[in-house]
Amino acid sequence: MTDLNPADGILAHDLDRAHVFHSWSAQAALNPFVIAGGSGSTIWDYDGKHYLDFSSQLVNTNIGHQHPAVVNAIKAQADLLTTVAPAHGNLARGEAAKRILGLAGPRFGKVFFTNGGADANENAIRMARLTTGRDKVLSTYRSYHGNTGAAVVATGDWRRVPNEFARGHVHFFGPFSYRTEFWSDSPEQESERALRHLERVIQSEGPSSIAVILLETIPGTAGVLVPPPGYLEGVRALADRYDIVLIFDEVMCGFGRTGEWFAWQGSAVAESPVIPDLITFAKGVNSGYVPVGGVIISESIANAFEHEVFPGGLTYSGHPLAMASIVGALDAMESEGIVRNAASVGAEHIGPGLAALAEKHPMIGEVRGVGVFWALDLVDDPATRAPISTAVIGQLKKELKTRGLLPFAADNRIHVVPPCIVTPDEVAQALDIYDEAFTAVTA
Known part of the structure; x- marks a missing residue:
């Protein structure tokens, strides 16, 4: 000091x-x-x-x-190259993406870097809409997904209400046994009834109009709501049944927060990993030392843009100081x-x-x-x-x-x-x- x-x-x-x-x-x-x-x-x-x-x-x-490993990584990158346009290649960006994909597993092929968690969710929603040709986004009332156009309307809490300018958003109740909306008397019953509620919302809205189900794997700001047994498995099954993209928002719960690299990988939320189609992240990936976020993209969705232009971008996407901080943070978290x-x-x-x-x-x-x-x-x-x-x-x-x-x-x-x-x-x-x-x- x-x-x-x-x-x-x-x-x-x-x-x-x-x-x-x-x-x-x-x-x-x-x-x-x-x-x-x-x-x-x-x-x-x-x-x-x-x-x-x-x-x-x-x-x-x-x-x-x-943490000295992260601070030193930022300093070293600042001496080398402080900024670069996203269209160019950069070693730090490639190394950061490689490490993130290594932690996410083989079903994921690319990382799109953003400036934070809100625009990560924004771009994940865009990818889902473009690849499905559908519009609607389903998310829970007990949620927070960020303060940009679609992200804040996907949010379920009070902050959504003064900001409802984005289109195509529908909300539903997720499970919360302690304050149940479903009059359940056990976590298992809460899961069963919450899944039935979600399926009825899907059916009532019209499955062919729904692009994505967006969930915080463990809702954070809403109260650290660890999902009850079978819930995430059931959501994955519904997404598959109705051909809907499943996004897990791991902005708060990812990169060590739950004692796993990603919350969806842990036994606390499911007996075996329930793998989403897109993962959004920020916060813990570099502990906020430099603003950064991103979308981890499944191979199938990444491949959809091999010959089609993805109509989105950010001036600071993959900023080298942020990328260096990711490499420094993830390497230190692994080694220590x-x-x-x-x-x-x-x-x-x-x-x-x-x-x-x-x-x-x-x-x-x-x-x-x-x-x-x-x-x-x-x-x-x-x-x-x-x-x-x-x-x-x-x-x-x-x-x-x-x-x-x-x-x-x-x-x-x-x-x-x-x-x-x-x-x-x-x-x-x-x-x-x-x-x-x-x-x-x-x-």
């Missing part, structure tokens, strides 16, 4: 409030937390106070803050066993620790998750499962931050989403902080 000047923190805050327009916010009430630096699972402010980053910022710093660490820490420390917290604090209605991807569903009453208020969430956030933990909160939930490199000792420290904060709020 370099020498810190508290005056710089005041200046950063004042400049932000004077000149920066923030996303998803009413601007007048903002009081942004200023971060001076970070390392691993920790960040600090200009007063030198350290915080465990159990938000991973926006659930993207999977490799942690300032970072994905294995996420799996073991989640199974042996985070999961049991959060379950113990739930036993102690009735406010925690349900604990759900896998790897370093967890959510605490907070309730006023465990019997009715009525969600706690935003005021209580605000109080809880304040208590956590005061005790040195930066949380991720959404609706009535606290998401426990540290970097994949988090250690058992850091988890133990965080669990103590969560315990103290819940105790304080309850008192």
Whole structure:
């Protein structure tokens, strides 16, 4: 940690409030937390106070803050070539695509690089529409797919409503046993009824009009909703039955977050891998060190554009600094066993620790998750499962931050989403902080 000047923190805050327009916010009430630096699972402010980053910022710093392998890869590429047009070849881009395809498996043939997760979903939808000749996009109400034209309308939560300018979007309810829409009394029944609901939506909309089913493999911002047994297999079967392209959005849940390279590869979501036709990614592929995203394209869809022009592109597609950061990140994650660490820490420390917290604090209605991807569903009453208020969430956030933990909160939930490199000792420290904060709020 370099020498810190508290005056710089005041200046950063004042400049932000004077000149920066923030996303998803009413601007007048903002009081942004200023971060001076970070390392691993920790960040600090200009007063030198350290915080465990159990938000991973926006659930993207999977490799942690300032990992030297990624920083050095960016520096080396900057010395060599800082930018290149996407029409040209570039070694870093080819190496990044090769590594990603190696992790995705043999059914995938190409990678289209974008600037982030939203335009990854945008272009995946475009590919599905062009290859099927159909228009409609089916996605769930409990979802977030990004803030561009089609992606934000594919999104199911409240952010869609002021932005519904794209055409051809239809929403359905995915499974969520704890707050079931289907009056189910078991995960298996929830899966069966959710699949029946989806098939009826497909039939009612007209299968010949539907290009794509777009799903977050594990919906993240909506609450870390691990799918119940048989659900993804059933969606794959419906997509095959009605000749619909299946896209898995792995922007948040991919690249180690669930203790697997991709969430769809893990036993937490299906007995055996349910392989989509397109995979969208961003965030964890390079932990956000340089903005990047992309679409992993199956051989069959990639082949459709061998002699037909794909009508899409981005000036910074495959930007060399971003590509170098991917290579640096994925190589380090492989050599250092970072994905294995996420799996073991989640199974042996985070999961049991959060379950113990739930036993102690009735406010925690349900604990759900896998790897370093967890959510605490907070309730006023465990019997009715009525969600706690935003005021209580605000109080809880304040208590956590005061005790040195930066949380991720959404609706009535606290998401426990540290970097994949988090250690058992850091988890133990965080669990103590969560315990103290819940105790304080309850008192």
